[in-house]
Amino acid sequence: MTDARENELGRASADHPTPGEPGPGPSPSHELSAGGVGPWIGERPTDPxxxxxxxERGDTRNVVDRFRYWRMDAIVAELDRTRHPFHxxxxxxxxxxxxxxxxxxxNAFAAETVHIVGRRRWNKRGAMVTDRYQHVQNHPDVAALVEYCAAEGLPIIAIDNVPGSVIIETFDFPARCLLLFGQEGxxxxPEALAAADAVVEISQFGSTRSINASxxxxVAMHAWIVQHHPF
Known part of the structure; x- marks a missing residue:
């Protein structure tokens, strides 16, 4: 990256909202630093x-430009301020x-918390280190998850293409809810489906029985965003 481009990024980083001020909304699509940035050019900021x-050494993390050079705990704190109320x-x-x-x-859609039901250990490779910025909880079984949702007042919206499900295109997602997903295959x-307050399916038009779980x-998270995030 040239010095001019690094200086452009440095100004962009310096101009982002101070933590606690209104955020910029969705991240811009014209990110300057998809491959990371080098050391800060010019006088270094002293903001905490x-x-x-x-x-000193540059920032190659998988974060948007708004958070370049930020401490990890500062990023989490800022995300906590603006997370969406769906789990x-x-x-x-x-x-x-x-x-x-x-x-x-x-993480991309700023969900409140991710809940892993079953085994505590999970394959983090696909997370691309975003789990460091995302609240993740474990529940040993579906019953424990149901108990948590009852205590928090979270309706459970299961996503699966099973008989009796409602198509996602016509479903009104509650503002506060938990979106529940199963495994690939x-x-x-049955316990999860029985616990759901509603079961929603994504409309498909090809020959495959289902789309990839992730x-x-x-798709489901973005459907919630379209209904509830102000644009």
Whole structure:
């Protein structure tokens, strides 16, 4: 990256809202630093959310330009201020490789919390380190998740293409809710489907029986965003 381009990014980083001020809304599509940025050029900022080490050596993390050179805890704190009130849950009985990708999408759409149901260990490769910025909780079984949702007043919206489901294009998502996803192949367990307040399916028009679990999760999260995020 040239010095001029690095200076352009430095100005963009310096001009972003101070933590606690209104955020910029969706991240712009014209990100300057898809491959990361080098050391800060010019006089270095002293604001407390900046990481002196990143200012010194550069920032190659998977974050939007708004958060370049920020400390990880400062990023989490700022995200906590503006997270959306929907939660995401994934069943994890067979160490599903899709979980990491679902966590990444949950971070992209600023979900409140991701809940892993079943095995505590999950494949983080697809998360691309976004789990560091995303609240993740574990529940040993569906009953524990249901208990949590009851205590928090979260209706459970299961996403699966099963008989009796409602198509997502006509479904009104509650502002506060938990989107529940199953594993690749078997889908949601009978216990999860029985616990759901509603079951929603994504309309399909080709020959395949279902789409990838992580793709379905991204579609469902974005459907919530379209209905509830002010644009």
């Amino acid at each position: 959310w900046y990481d002196p080490e990143l200012l 995401v849950a994934i069943e994890n009985w067979q160490h599903d490789l899709n979980i990491g990708s679902i966590v990444r999408s949950a 078997p889908g949601l367990s 793709a379905a999760a991204a």
